[in-house]
Amino acid sequence: MTVAPKREDYDVVVIGAGPAGLAAAATSAEAGLTSLLLDENIGPGGQVFRAISSTPVTERSQLGADYWVGADLVQSLRASNAEVIHRATVWSLDRNLDIAVSIGGASAFVKAKRVILATGALERPFPVPGWTLPGVMTAGAAQTMLKSSGLVPDGRTVIAGQGPLLWLLAAQILRLGGRIDRILDTTERGNYFAALPHAFAFLTSPYFTKGLSMMREVKAKVHVVSGVTELAAIGDGQLANVSYVAGGKRETISADLLLLHQGVVPNVNLAMSADVEHRWDDVQLCWSPVLDANGNSSVAGIAIAGDGAGIGGANAAGVRGRIAARAAVEALAPAAAAKLPAMATLRADLAKAERGRVFLDTLFRPSPQFRIPSGDTIVCRCEEVTAKDVLDSVAIGATGPNQLKAYRRTGMGPCQGRLCGLTVTELMAQARGKTPQEIGYYRLRAPVKPITLAELAAVPKSEADIKAVVRG
Amino acid sequence: MFRRSEQDKRPQVQIFVDGVAVAARQGDTVSAALLASGQDARRFTAVSGAPRLPYCMMGVCFDCLVTIDGVGNRQGCLVPVAEGMQIEIQKGKREIGR
Numbered sequence: 007m008t009v010a011p012k013r014e015d016y017d018v019v020v021i022g023a024g025p026a027g028l029a030a031a032a033t034s035a036e037a038g039l040t041s042l043l044l045d046e047n048i049g050p051g052g053q054v055f056r057a058i059s060s061t062p063v064t065e066r067s068q069l070g071a072d073y074w075v076g077a078d079l080v081q082s083l084r085a086s087n088a089e090v091i092h093r094a095t096v097w098s099l100d101r102n103l104d105i106a107v108s109i110g111g112a113s114a115f116v117k118a119k120r121v122i123l124a125t126g127a128l129e130r131p132f133p134v135p136g137w138t139l140p141g142v143m144t145a146g147a148a149q150t151m152l153k154s155s156g157l158v159p160d161g162r163t164v165i166a167g168q169g170p171l172l173w174l175l176a177a178q179i180l181r182l183g184g185r186i187d188r189i190l191d192t193t194e195r196g197n198y199f200a201a202l203p204h205a206f207a208f209l210t211s212p213y214f215t216k217g218l219s220m221m222r223e224v225k226a227k228v229h230v231v232s233g234v235t236e237l238a239a240i241g242d243g244q245l246a247n248v249s250y251v252a253g254g255k256r257e258t259i260s261a262d263l264l265l266l267h268q269g270v271v272p273n274v275n276l277a278m279s280a281d282v283e284h285r286w287d288d289v290q291l292c293w294s295p296v297l298d299a300n301g302n303s304s305v306a307g308i309a310i311a312g313d314g315a316g317i318g319g320a321n322a323a324g325v326r327g328r329i330a331a332r333a334a335v336e337a338l339a340p341a342a343a344a345k346l347p348a349m350a351t352l353r354a355d356l357a358k359a360e361r362g363r364v365f366l367d368t369l370f371r372p373s374p375q376f377r378i379p380s381g382d383t384i385v386c387r388c389e390e391v392t393a394k395d396v397l398d399s400v401a402i403g404a405t406g407p408n409q410l411k412a413y414r415r416t417g418m419g420p421c422q423g424r425l426c427g428l429t430v431t432e433l434m435a436q437a438r439g440k441t442p443q444e445i446g447y448y449r450l451r452a453p454v455k456p457i458t459l460a461e462l463a464a465v466p467k468s469e470a471d472i473k474a475v476v477r478g
Numbered sequence: 479m480f481r482r483s484e485q486d487k488r489p490q491v492q493i494f495v496d497g498v499a500v501a502a503r504q505g506d507t508v509s510a511a512l513l514a515s516g517q518d519a520r521r522f523t524a525v526s527g528a529p530r531l532p533y534c535m536m537g538v539c540f541d542c543l544v545t546i547d548g549v550g551n552r553q554g555c556l557v558p559v560a561e562g563m564q565i566e567i568q569k570g571k572r573e574i575g576r
Binding site: 046047048053057060062063064065093095111128129138140141142143144146147148150151154155156157158159160161182183184243244262263273387388389390419420421424425456458 | 530
């Protein structure tokens with residue numbers, strides 16, 4: 007079933023139906039603005055509330071109360087007049103707020119007065135030796151399968167990395183009767199001390215008790231190895247072993263599935279392709295857009311909400327979505343803003359939702375050796391470029407990620423740098439003795455997701471378009 | 479690698495993987511159905527021919543690329559299964575016209 011947008015112009019177009027996008031679209035529609043929500047997935051929820059309307063996991067306690075909160079967000083959206091299209095891949099957004107979206111193999115074009123990007127986060131690359139082997143996946147991938155299809159690991163399973171999602175996933179797998187043989191915790195010991203000054207805010211945040219009880223639940227059932235300083239996936243065409251070093255001692259265990267996780271980072275592709283200014287974030291170690299307090303970016307009319315604005319988690323994402331939408335309403339239909347919650351209330355909600363974040367960022371800051379690989383470890387999965395290849399290119403003159411494209415095609419495969427960009431920036435920065443900010447990032451352009459030539463060729467053309475390219 | 483939870487009561491959907499019938503469930507993505515099938519669903523990369531399976535399952539890594547109903551390089555993790563769907567595992571580069 008292919009459903010094209012009903013209009014050519016909207017007051018607000020929201021891109022992404024995770025917590026930020028759901029809240030933003032519901033808010034702007036509630037205020038009477040024509041609102042369109044475009045989302046790439048099959049149903050609403052984004053990653054954190056994935057399959058919220060369709061999950062086969064019906065025993066609610068298994069996914070946890072924090073998951074089912076998503077159902078309320080979806081309900082408010084459905085109660086609003088927002089137009090929602092799923093399986094809609096936005097492949098272009100420009101400074102004029104013209105949007106190109108691929109739906110069911112055909113492209114549609116819409117124009118917005120305000121765009122709210124809620125494209126969320128993706129998992130930070132975890133470039134260890136063997137991470138491209140079949141049998142190595144992200145923890146998020148396993149969680150996606152668990153939520154949307156009720157699938158759980160049943161072979162010899164190892165989870166490696168750090169961060170709250172890792173423990174949540176482990177708890178969910180165990181509750182559904184799945185198998186976990188070992189958890190390899192890569193949290194650096196020094197991080198505990200570094201995080202200490204931020205501990206008070208964390209201890210008084212909701213993360214604390216929930217996190218602690220989840221870790222207890224998992225540790226009662228799974229062998230957890232902490233202080234892991236080296237990690238490698240080994241196998242010939244398929245994962246066979248996981249090798250690691252903890253406390254100076256190397257151990258190798260057999261495994262069918264290795265799930266990796268070291269936090270999430272903003273998904274910047276669409277925003278950067280629209281020329282939104284980003285800066286290197288030294289705490290979260292990623293690119294974050296430069297935004298004002300309402301989420302407005304450096305491009306007039308484009309706001310960013312949710313984890314795409316800097317990692318803040320699901321609660322913060324929902325509030326940021328409401329703030330960005332309220333700001334859009336204030337700009338386009340000031341009288342209608344009166345029926346929405348006051349901005350001061352929303353800002354207080356945001357401060358509450360962000361409480362404890364600095365502690366988590368500091369505690370779970372990934373170690374350099376898991377961010378900046380060496381030797382034959384693959385950096386760019388698509389074009390199969392290794393760390394050594396990148397360093398060799400630096401030695402003969404490559405200055406930054408964008409130049410490296412011409413040397414090695416890094417970032418030019420189908421994923422368009424999503425799985426190598428941060429690694430390339432940090433690797434080149436280290437090799438050249440510069441900061442990531444100085445080294446920069448890939449120049450990203452539309453189409454930000456691949457579309458077929460046939461789809462492009464089928465786009466309606468005006469007489470003038472044809473004249474511009476046809477001779478005679 | 480993965481098995482289905484007993485509480486999954488969704489109706490079955492039959493798809494074909496390189497011509498072999500596979501029982502999926504309504505609401506599965508192509509990639510989830512392949513990983514749940516127990517079959518060897520490894521594709522071979524266009525660059526070196528290395529085997530790969532889906533990595534991220536959320537539309538960013540492109541390691542789930544698969545030919546669906548004759549159209550190559552589709553992201554299997556974003557496409558829901560449909561009755562009678564024909565899946566082909568990609569062995570290396572795509573041919574022209576597919």
